[in-house]
Amino acid sequence: MKIGIIGTGAVGRTIASKLVELKHDVMMGTRDVTEKLGSTAKDAYGNPSFSEWYKTNNKVKLGTFAEAGSFGEIVVNATHGGSSVTALLLTGAKNLTKKILIDIANPLDFSNGMPPGLLPGLNNTNSLGEEIQKTFPDTMVVKTLNTMWCGLMINPKLIGNGDHVNFISGNNTEAKNKVKTILNQFGWSDENIIDIGDIKGARATESMLPIWLKVMSVMKNGAFNFKIVK
Amino acid sequence: MKIGIIGTGAVGRTIASKLVELKHDVMMGTRDVTEKLGSTAKDAYGNPSFSEWYKTNNKVKLGTFAEAGSFGEIVVNATHGGSSVTALLLTGAKNLTKKILIDIANPLDFSNGMPPGLLPGLNNTNSLGEEIQKTFPDTMVVKTLNTMWCGLMINPKLIGNGDHVNFISGNNTEAKNKVKTILNQFGWSDENIIDIGDIKGARATESMLPIWLKVMSVMKNGAFNFKIVK
Numbered sequence: 001m002k003i004g005i006i007g008t009g010a011v012g013r014t015i016a017s018k019l020v021e022l023k024h025d026v027m028m029g030t031r032d033v034t035e036k037l038g039s040t041a042k043d044a045y046g047n048p049s050f051s052e053w054y055k056t057n058n059k060v061k062l063g064t065f066a067e068a069g070s071f072g073e074i075v076v077n078a079t080h081g082g083s084s085v086t087a088l089l090l091t092g093a094k095n096l097t098k099k100i101l102i103d104i105a106n107p108l109d110f111s112n113g114m115p116p117g118l119l120p121g122l123n124n125t126n127s128l129g130e131e132i133q134k135t136f137p138d139t140m141v142v143k144t145l146n147t148m149w150c151g152l153m154i155n156p157k158l159i160g161n162g163d164h165v166n167f168i169s170g171n172n173t174e175a176k177n178k179v180k181t182i183l184n185q186f187g188w189s190d191e192n193i194i195d196i197g198d199i200k201g202a203r204a205t206e207s208m209l210p211i212w213l214k215v216m217s218v219m220k221n222g223a224f225n226f227k228i229v230k
Numbered sequence: 231m232k233i234g235i236i237g238t239g240a241v242g243r244t245i246a247s248k249l250v251e252l253k254h255d256v257m258m259g260t261r262d263v264t265e266k267l268g269s270t271a272k273d274a275y276g277n278p279s280f281s282e283w284y285k286t287n288n289k290v291k292l293g294t295f296a297e298a299g300s301f302g303e304i305v306v307n308a309t310h311g312g313s314s315v316t317a318l319l320l321t322g323a324k325n326l327t328k329k330i331l332i333d334i335a336n337p338l339d340f341s342n343g344m345p346p347g348l349l350p351g352l353n354n355t356n357s358l359g360e361e362i363q364k365t366f367p368d369t370m371v372v373k374t375l376n377t378m379w380c381g382l383m384i385n386p387k388l389i390g391n392g393d394h395v396n397f398i399s400g401n402n403t404e405a406k407n408k409v410k411t412i413l414n415q416f417g418w419s420d421e422n423i424i425d426i427g428d429i430k431g432a433r434a435t436e437s438m439l440p441i442w443l444k445v446m447s448v449m450k451n452g453a454f455n456f457k458i459v460k
């Protein structure tokens with residue numbers, strides 16, 4: 001399947017590599033292709049530059065946001081939450097029309113220091129997932145994978161034999177089922193993909209970031225996830 | 231130990247019964263003792279009236295908020311989050327001075343229908359736990375147990391052999407250690423009591439309510455909790 005990924009950070013790269021491994025055809029989208037390919041500085045988290053990463057991941061295509069949006073039969077939003085709507089507007093509503101947009105971003109607000117809270121206007125009574133759905137009413141937004149470290153998104157079996165949960169929400173059941181198929185390919189079992197209903201569910205999963213960050217600060221490591229005991 | 235409980239709803243009753251079973255001396259506080267003892271109507275959740283419950287739980291003392299606050303060496307806030315500060319002001323700062331206040335309430339906002347969000351001003355960049363700590367600076371507020379159904383608070387072994395998590399936060403380490411002793415009595419193992427630091431941790435645990443409510447709506451049952459897989 002042709003998949004476009006909006007964003008070239010650690011999360012986008014992790015998803016892109018895995019999708020290529022799974023024989024999908026992947027194009028990542030960025031604001032300025034020439035600048036991105038010429039970048040040599042590590043990012044704020046110490047990850048290698050895109051050009052360094054790209055040397056060993058050259059089956060991934062690179063294009064503008066609009067080109068990646070147009071390319072994808074399914075599009076993934078892997079931008080920072082604070083930039084997501086802007087990046088998706090540059091991607092273009094027409095390039096997203098009648099397509100599934102998998103939103104894995106979180107509206108983290110770093111303006112008050114660490115740990116981040118959630119961005120004003122995108123928390124509690126709204127969410128990034130809902131905001132994107134409202135901005136692109138002809139797109140089927142599916143929120144998932146946003147409650148964990150990216151290494152687990154594409155390899156849940158890294159811990160606890162994969163027996164921990166990933167939430168999914170969105171207004172369109174058929175779209176969620178298609179996304180579940182990709183999640184299955186990543187290693188998620190059906191019983192651990194928990195459907196929490198329409199896109200308002202994004203409020204609930206994005207609200208898990210504060211406890212996720214607290215647990216990470218205790219664990220000193222992102223390789224953990226939540227399981228539901230019943 | 232003498233323990234005061236502010237609030238007489240299902241959560242307060244559950245905690246009170248368990249503390250009596252553990253041989254603690256318990257007084258519950260309410261706004262109007264005569265009215266509470268005379269009540270015969272079930273509450274909004276279908277729980278029996280207080281007077282009905284009290285027939286089989288008469289080792290628990292009943293007093294005003296202030297009397298219960300004065301009585302307790304440790305005080306528990308088991309009111310609805312929207313009423314907590316008001317109820318604690320009626321309890322009286324002097325009755326809470328230099329005492330541990332265990333805050334198990336959540337600032338749920340039912341004004342926009344179900345499921346509730348969190349109350350304006352008490353979410354994201356603030357929390358009920360912090361608001362109480364700011365209002366009563368001479369009290370040691372410890373936030374815990376607010377991320378689960380009350381039946382599990384006092385009996386974690388009801389599911390999964392008790393192997394699931396309870397978060398604790400507060401500014402005073404000694405106070406948290408005393409609360410941990412009570413949590414141990416409830417059946418919580420030390421390794422499943424996760425200390426997430428100062429009272430700002432209340433932002434993180436109160437923010438878990440939206441996902442808790444979503445999972446409950448999927449499970450059709452409150453007898454579940456989160457475990458951390460690593």
